[in-house]
Amino acid sequence: MGVQSLAVACGALALCLALTTATNPGFMVRITQAGLDYANQHGIAILEKELAQLKMPDISGDSRVLRVGKVHYELSRLRLRDFHLPYSRITPISNMGLQVSISNAFAELDGDWRVKVFFVRDHGSFNLKVENIYIKIILRLGSDTNGKPTISTADCSARISKVRVLFSGKFGWLYNLFHSAIESKLRKNLESKVCDNVVKSVHNDLQTYIQTLPVTARIDDKTGIDYSLVAPPKATTQSLDLALKGEFYSLGHRSTVPFSPLPLAFPSDHEHMVYFGASSYFFNTAGIAYHKAGALVFEITEAMIPKDVGFRLDTSVFSAFIPQLEEMYPNMAMKFRLSAPTAPFLTIGPGGISFQPTVDAQAYAILPNSTLAPLFLLSLTGNVSAVINVRSGRIVGSLDVGRIRLSLKDSTVGTFQVRMMQSLMNIMTSSTLLPRLNGENLLGGMGVLQHPPFTLLLQVAPAH
Secondary structure, three states: OOHHHHHHHHHHHHHHHOOOOOOOOOEEEEEEHHHHHHHHHHHHHHHHHHHOOOEOOOEEEEEEEOOOEEEEEEEEEEEEEEEEOOEEEEEEEOOOEEEEEEEEEEEEEEEEEEEEEOOEEEEEEEEEEEEEEEEEEEEEEEEOOOOOEEEEEEEEEEEEEEEEEEEEEOOHHHHHHHHHHHHHHHHHHHHHHHHHHHHHHHHHHHHHHHOOOOOEEEOOOOEEEEOOEOOOOEEOOOEEEEEEOOEEEEOOOOOOOOOOOOOOOOOOOOOOOEEEEEOHHHHHHHHHHHHHOOOOEEEEOHHHOOHHHOOOOEHHHHOOOOHHHHHHOOOOEEEEEEEOOOOOOEEEEOOEEEEOOEEEEEEEEEOOOOOEEEEEEEEEEOOEEEEEEEEOOEEEEEEEEOOOEEEEEEEOOOOOOOHHHHHHHHHHHHHHHHHHHHHOHHHHOEEOOOOOOOOOEEEOOOOO
């Protein structure tokens, strides 16, 4: 009774919990028993709603009843009036996948009946109650060569404690005398069919649906991400871990990443519902993808400089470092175009995230007719580190920038020393820029997940 939809719904719930050719993952997801319990709680409500709309197939058969003889019966137009799943649970099974357990389920149906005993025929309506339904399904989770998840039924058992049929009609009282024979046959028939339908539904419906799921997604108009599984989901008695590729790529041209992901592992912690783990591979492929797409280019204009800094972006200010600048472009506004000559590369360690970016800064004078006159090209290098934490369910962090080093790569205004400019830039970075960024929590207090029942931890795990 509704076994097919029951199997599909249970399997779909299990799959949704498991949301994915390098050997190591760039991104990992851990779902603990608490997370499975939360998902099961909301999934059962959806499942009961689905089952309440089921249409049942007709049932017919013959039964020989003592002192009555051969009875031919037909049950048709079965309608599911009520269905309750008072207890259900999804638990991880080590080295296998998930177990879906349903206990004390109850269903009530009504419909029409037709009976023939010798030359006597009659028909009417009936009420059918199925009580204490127990179903246990073990789902084996895996992955195929394309990194898509796979699911199959490893084991299934079903037991129904009681089936009660109450007939009503002209001779309904007569047929209620032999209802026990019909009830026994219905119970055995349902028990024998439950797991057959579960296996069929998981294979034909759920697995077929899984194969249509994408393993890549478009991030924006420049990049996408590959979140295919690099290994089958790993189940333990406490959690379900998913190892995802976690590789960004440029939409214009996807090429092989010139480095491999390092091992990534979660700590032995199961207090939260869901954990995320990201390695340097995840971030560095993002850097490569955006660099190839030409997205790592930024412009700085005077409108972007806070008013309270007391700094104007024009040639009169920079003439203190480059005297000839004021002669060639007197009192003209300036702007800088920052670009990365190479993709940024970061490392993750116990102290947080660190990287040594190299940035080209091209300076321009903005002429009265709004055209740009190139002035000079500087190369900026330095050490940048960030510590990321989670506070009250929100990602926060602090940024630290080491000493910035400047070098002159090209100039149309003659050669000049960058030492004084370098000193001023370091002073402004440490006294103004960093306090302002860190005062805004660097990541702006970006939410991990807005749904209150979840307490998530961003676990940026270093490679081992």
